Amino acid sequence: MSTFRLSLAALILAIAPSVYSQATFPSPVLTGVTPLGGKPGSTIELSLRGTDLDAPQAVLIAGRQIPLSTITKASVALPTDLPVGIHDLHFVGRYGVSNPRVFQVDAHDTVISTGTNLKEDKAQPVKLGTAIEGVFKATTPQWFVFEAKKGQGISLAFDGHRFDTRTELLATVLDTSGRELARTRQGSLSFTAAADGTYRLRVHELMHRVGDDFGFRLALDPPAPSKQKRHVSQKKLTIPSTVTGDFQGLHVFDLAFKAGDKFVIEVFSHQLGHATDPHLVIENLKPDGTTTAQAEVADAPAMAPAPSIKADNHDPSYAYEAKADGAFRITLSDAFATALPFELRVTPTGSTRLLALPTILPKVANAKTGEVGFANVLRGGIHAIEVAALNHTSLSEAIELKADKLPVGVTSLGGFIGKGQSIGFIAFQAAADAPTAACLVSSLPESLSVSFAIADAARDNLLQRTAGPPAIGVSSLSTPAAIQTAQKDLIEVSADGKVEIALKAVRHAEFTDALKLKALGLIDAAKAPEADIPAKAADGKLTLDMKTLKLAPGDYGFILQGPAKMKVRRNLEELSEAEKKAKEAAEAVTKAKADKSPKAAELVKTAEKAKAEADKAVKDFTTKAVPKDATFIVWSNPIRLRVLAKK
Numbered sequence: 001m002s003t004f005r006l007s008l009a010a011l012i013l014a015i016a017p018s019v020y021s022q023a024t025f026p027s028p029v030l031t032g033v034t035p036l037g038g039k040p041g042s043t044i045e046l047s048l049r050g051t052d053l054d055a056p057q058a059v060l061i062a063g064r065q066i067p068l069s070t071i072t073k074a075s076v077a078l079p080t081d082l083p084v085g086i087h088d089l090h091f092v093g094r095y096g097v098s099n100p101r102v103f104q105v106d107a108h109d110t111v112i113s114t115g116t117n118l119k120e121d122k123a124q125p126v127k128l129g130t131a132i133e134g135v136f137k138a139t140t141p142q143w144f145v146f147e148a149k150k151g152q153g154i155s156l157a158f159d160g161h162r163f164d165t166r167t168e169l170l171a172t173v174l175d176t177s178g179r180e181l182a183r184t185r186q187g188s189l190s191f192t193a194a195a196d197g198t199y200r201l202r203v204h205e206l207m208h209r210v211g212d213d214f215g216f217r218l219a220l221d222p223p224a225p226s227k228q229k230r231h232v233s234q235k236k237l238t239i240p241s242t243v244t245g246d247f248q249g250l251h252v253f254d255l256a257f258k259a260g261d262k263f264v265i266e267v268f269s270h271q272l273g274h275a276t277d278p279h280l281v282i283e284n285l286k287p288d289g290t291t292t293a294q295a296e297v298a299d300a301p302a303m304a305p306a307p308s309i310k311a312d313n314h315d316p317s318y319a320y321e322a323k324a325d326g327a328f329r330i331t332l333s334d335a336f337a338t339a340l341p342f343e344l345r346v347t348p349t350g351s352t353r354l355l356a357l358p359t360i361l362p363k364v365a366n367a368k369t370g371e372v373g374f375a376n377v378l379r380g381g382i383h384a385i386e387v388a389a390l391n392h393t394s395l396s397e398a399i400e401l402k403a404d405k406l407p408v409g410v411t412s413l414g415g416f417i418g419k420g421q422s423i424g425f426i427a428f429q430a431a432a433d434a435p436t437a438a439c440l441v442s443s444l445p446e447s448l449s450v451s452f453a454i455a456d457a458a459r460d461n462l463l464q465r466t467a468g469p470p471a472i473g474v475s476s477l478s479t480p481a482a483i484q485t486a487q488k489d490l491i492e493v494s495a496d497g498k499v500e501i502a503l504k505a506v507r508h509a510e511f512t513d514a515l516k517l518k519a520l521g522l523i524d525a526a527k528a529p530e531a532d533i534p535a536k537a538a539d540g541k542l543t544l545d546m547k548t549l550k551l552a553p554g555d556y557g558f559i560l561q562g563p564a565k566m567k568v569r570r571n572l573e574e575l576s577e578a579e580k581k582a583k584e585a586a587e588a589v590t591k592a593k594a595d596k597s598p599k600a601a602e603l604v605k606t607a608e609k610a611k612a613e614a615d616k617a618v619k620d621f622t623t624k625a626v627p628k629d630a631t632f633i634v635w636s637n638p639i640r641l642r643v644l645a646k647k
Contacts, residue, residue: 037131060089088471135214167213253330268315279333309357377434409433496546517531531543579618
């Protein structure tokens with residue numbers, strides 16, 4: 001799973017404001033995992049934190065479902081063939097699948113910090129080759145002690161953002177006299193013992209912050225070998241070409257092409273997780289060696305339509321269709337003047353990268369919140385995952401979005417990203433009796449994940465990362481409505497015409513409100529056409545005016561989306577079970593009172609105590625099961641549109 005850090009300034013929440021509030025509805029949100037990792041074949045004591053983690057069913061990791069019966073100190077056996085690496089861990093329960101949290105699988109035995117090692121003389125012994133797990137519960141450092149032979153050493157690194165924690169770690173190695181020998185630099189530490197002896201490792205949170213969100217995992221590995229810098233030797237490029245190297249000064253390449261050639265020049269560095277800002281200068285190279293300006297590119301092309309969450313991309317690309325024979329001189333540099341790696345690619349159509357985006361409820365006007373998002377399809381309903389096609393250019397081909405190996409009762413309705421388009425939606429439909437379940441959508445290799453929800457983006461950073469394939473889950477809740485188009489095949493319209501698309505709303509018995517649906521995927525959401533379905537009505541229509549939309553001839557994919565409010569009752573299963581136990585307790589009291597034995601009084605007392613506890617449970621769950629308004633999102637099936645040339 002590749003990761004890179006996205007700052008608040010690099011993320012634009014572009015969902016159009018709505019009059020609906022961000023009302024809470026049952027959907028699992030995972031906010032923390034303890035421990036942060038484990039060894040294949042080992043049994044760990046797993047604890048999960050979050051909301052709506054009802055009726056635990058499993059954790060989903062590396063495509064495997066591991067059974068789970070509790071979210072607190074659950075004994076979980078990790079499969080022996082679990083791949084080593086950084087994985088996403090999802091919770092699966094009554095309301096579907098949660099957002100991912102990072103879980104590291106490695107070959108290290110894990111040592112859990114005692115939490116009592118807060119003074120140097122209380123340092124906890126550890127061995128090289130193990131992994132230390134801990135949580136900062138106090139502002140004081142945690143101390144560890146290890147033995148090392150001359151020439152033996154450790155390297156360790158921890159990036160809290162990479163592990164979905166808020167921790168900024170500072171680690172220091174000291175000798176027994178307290179002399180500092182090494183400390184973390186940019187999150188990494190490397191130390192080699194100058195002599196046999198005992199050494200101490202001190203770790204603390206940089207800002208002395210404490211709480212469950214401030215955990216760490218440190219693998220005490222041997223020092224990593226120094227990496228050799230990769231210098232670029234290839235200076236003349238052909239179509240296609242891929243060049244790897246490190247940013248050190250300017251890199252200059254010549255590219256010859258023929259009339260009719262179509263190609264994309266693109267750089268990959270920031271997208272590979274490096275803190276770089278590549279810069280391309282492209283000039284026309286004449287036979288006499290002189291040059292004239294062609295283009296200067298600092299960032300990726302603007303995405304059209306814009307996705308609901310725009311991931312920052314500093315890597316430039318340039319699409320070109322040659323009208324005549326010629327040559328380019330390409331100059332590549334890094335605006336940050338780093339010596340970090342890059343890849344320069346010249347390909348006929350470019351390298352499209354698909355990134356699944358989290359779904360969030362419509363926001364109130366001027367809202368500055370940041371939500372974790374969800375991807376659960378309700379029984380009888382449709383849920384769509386938005387997919388951004390990063391690096392898409394005018395030469396990029398259309399993309400069919402598909403998925404298979406889905407949970408029982410779930411069907412993929414597919415999706416489509418048109419030629420030169422930047423976003424699409426892949427939709428899933430659940431049967432009315434589909435069991436709660438989850439799986440990874442393996443056809444989408446990457447997804448964007450929010451590490452922590454925030455209340456005010458003006459005061460807190462929205463921490464996000466690229467995760468592995470998105471998960472789709474099935475909730476036990478029924479959908480308020482599912483929207484279907486009367487025409488399921490391709491819809492055609494001329495570039496100066498209009499088309500009306502008939503809609504059918506399959507409603508839940510308790511949902512009677514009007515629906516306002518926005519057509520997403522054609523143009524930016526703020527200007528997208530809308531469809532209205534009146535209250536209690538089953539029929540509606542969407543009108544698309546091509547003169548207003550100004551769509552060029554070609555094939556497009558889009559979907560309808562809108563909010564729907566419906567009352568939800570939580571904990572119905574627990575209430576039913578509590579009522580059953582209360583009935584049994586009442587019968588036990590009656591039976592005890594009828595007992596004529598010498599122990600009758602004691603039996604009555606015990607039975608009445610059990611009845612009081614059962615009655616209290618019924619009362620508590622009855623309160624929790626009171627119907628409350630919640631806002632959902634309803635979707636249509638994906639719609640394909642072909643815009644023809646003007647008549």
